Amino acid sequence: MNTPVLDGKVALITGSGRGIGREIALRLARDGARIVVHFSGSEAGATETAEAIRGNGGEAMTFRADISKRSEVRALFAAIDAQFGRIDIVVNSAGVSTGGPLADFDEEHLEWMLGVNLRGPLYVASEAAKRLGEGGRVINLSSTLADFPMAGSGIYSATKSAVKSFTESWAKELGKQGVTVNTVIPGATAPGMMDNSPPGAREFFEKASPFGRIGTAGEIAEVVAFLASPQASWVSGAHILASGAANA
């Protein structure tokens, strides 16, 4: 039997108690990585994810952290140090989305979205940067709404554009320590945020793709699995679009 490509590696996937993050965790575990199932509110989902990994013969730990708080992200990495003593792959999947009219945006929502979508990946990557070595991986999740904003998506789109800038800057910095940094840009995907979208949104996104459907979290996880693998050693600073040719 072939040795799994991520054998011996440890992977942190933020927000892996549900949605796309959960599928990424399960997929990287199938490639042999030991998984840090991070969650914020979805404790039951995180426990289920970890149990599913263990049920398939893999190894997983769970840890709660609000990624918008630097102290909690530091505690997350301290727990990884204690449990596994290393980190090789970091997937910034956790993210939040709301929208609304420019004329009356809500400051609390603004802070929340900046906290989870902007400060969160920054705090996580900053801790990772101290630990990742040769062959390390950082994979950030952006959104097609970064390049194709819609009315009302301004704040979300801006945070997801920022994620792409993070990728390009971090790729240049962390490449010097042998680490690749890339973005995956999902289009509308379920399970995930699309499950809570307003009426008509799913149909809109289905029509935006020539395939006549939205993506699955498993399809996004496959792209992440490639970027996490040794085969992607020369891919860095790239933004990989996984939207079924939808520009929406």
Ligand SMILES: NC(=O)c1ccc[n+]([C@@H]2O[C@H](COP(=O)([O-])OP(=O)(O)OC[C@H]3O[C@@H](n4cnc5c(N)ncnc54)[C@H](OP(=O)(O)O)[C@@H]3O)[C@@H](O)[C@H]2O)c1
């Ligand atoms: N699904 C889509 O259509 C789509 C399209 C384009 C891009 N994306 C991007 O893909 C990524 C994953 O999205 P998804 O669809 O899986 O979303 P989702 O199902 O809504 O899940 C959001 C995830 O973010 C985590 N999270 C929220 N607030 C947090 C906080 N303060 N601290 C830590 N974690 C927090 C949640 O953890 P808890 O539940 O544990 O709180 C959850 O795991 C996001 O970055 C999103 O922007 C998604």
